[in-house]
Amino acid sequence: MRPFDYQAPADAGTAVAAVAARPDAAFLGGGTNLVDHLRLGVAEPGLLVDVTGLLPTGISDDGGGLRIGAGVANADLAADSRVRRHYPVLARALLSGASGQLRNMATTGGNPLQRTRCLYFQDVTTPCNKRSPGSGCAAIGGATRQHAILGASEHCIATHPSDMAVALSALDAQVEVLGPDGERTLAFGELHRLPGDAPERDTVLEHGELITAIVLPPLPVAARSDYRKVRDRASYAFALVSVAAALEVTECRITDSRVAFGGVAHTPWRARRAERVLRGATPSDEAFHAAAAAELADARPQDGVDGGNAFKIPLLTRTLAGTLRDLARQEA
């Protein structure tokens, strides 16, 4: 592991200035992804700036919604009574991720910025455009079970691993950021980017930009919401596919919905086409399958030595239908 300096400044402005001043500096949140990457040689920063002591760790009411400090632990966020009542999809997404110990460590700011679990990305002996731009992509034609079916490029077919991020995408969350040039707020849906020809960039954040809070808008439809995750074992495993969904049914018609997918793209995948198909429809398996088909019309499964990932299309279709079916029943 490359030696690095360590600082734990007292305030966010100092932390941002410290990281902005050094191209090889990085923020340290709970460390559950970054420390692993230090050990794997995937990340080799020369300076770590610990932000856990300076980021807000409170969750406050915010104009009918919630403002979540970026230092709030994943476990504390999932346990918050307001999140459980008004945004169950977020509580369930958090609780379906990692393990009890990891959720106690992982932070609200760090979770959406965790990097792909692509095995080749994590193995420094293989080519990977994300880790080492221009070196190639070992996943294409390799083992692709975990990889993307939507929005991938010829340079990278990785998926985003966060469960929490899929829920935040469905919930129209906002991200508050402090950078060297001051504060800005962006829609959570604009935080992550598709790989294109620059897969080394997971998000639109510039070097030195610190997530300080995530804001959930008031969203009545989210009171009936759920997160369903399909994986190779029942717990402590990343998603093969996952669905975050919220549904409002009035007089046997779907009047509002929110849908996002995990495990299928380089970003948490907001399924707006599916939402359009659902609007005004009678809740039925037919409508749910039509919604999945609309969203997956452009899906491009990958071949692979492990059999590839075409299975994700029917698996995701059934997972969406099952999630929506149960939510529609909850309504009744």
Add this chain to the structure above:
Amino acid sequence: MFLDGLSPERRGTLRRMDHELTLRVVGAEHRLSVDSRTSLLDALRQRLGNTSPKKGCDHGQCGSCTVLVDGVRVLACLTLAVTRDGSEVVTADGLSAGPPGSGGDHPLHRAFVDEDAFQCGYCTPGQVCSAVGMLDEFARGRPSVVTGDLGAAPELDDAEIAERMSGNLCRCGAYPGIRAAVARVGREREGTR
């Protein structure tokens, strides 16, 4: 201790990254200087000679390094020691009936023996620390992903225990005994509440 075998130049480069910190481990205060790269797990094992937490994977995937930091279960392998200056660390060997380090079996130690909750024992210290942290989370009404009603207090059934303990792998497959041991202590707690 771990700098001792290194050449003066090498010690010099390591020292550049050294940080002074204080850890209270099972009630005793230790002042030590660590390289910024040192994990809490290596600080405990290599520097303080506390080999109770085990290194299974060193990547957050097995739970055998689980310790309680300020009462919360965390993975010592993914924790950099420098980030925990001033913290109170409890390892499985320091758990006791009374305050940490006061001696006497912790109820979970007893239950693990009585319920045959291990074979080789390598995962056991992590399992025990994880169970203590988990029962505390449960007592505070925290939900898990298998909790049916997120608005209600969870019930400590087998599915809840399995889910909440899923971060601790056991290569010997002692899971039925582990769940039984945790259930027993959990029930005893509920009885006394």
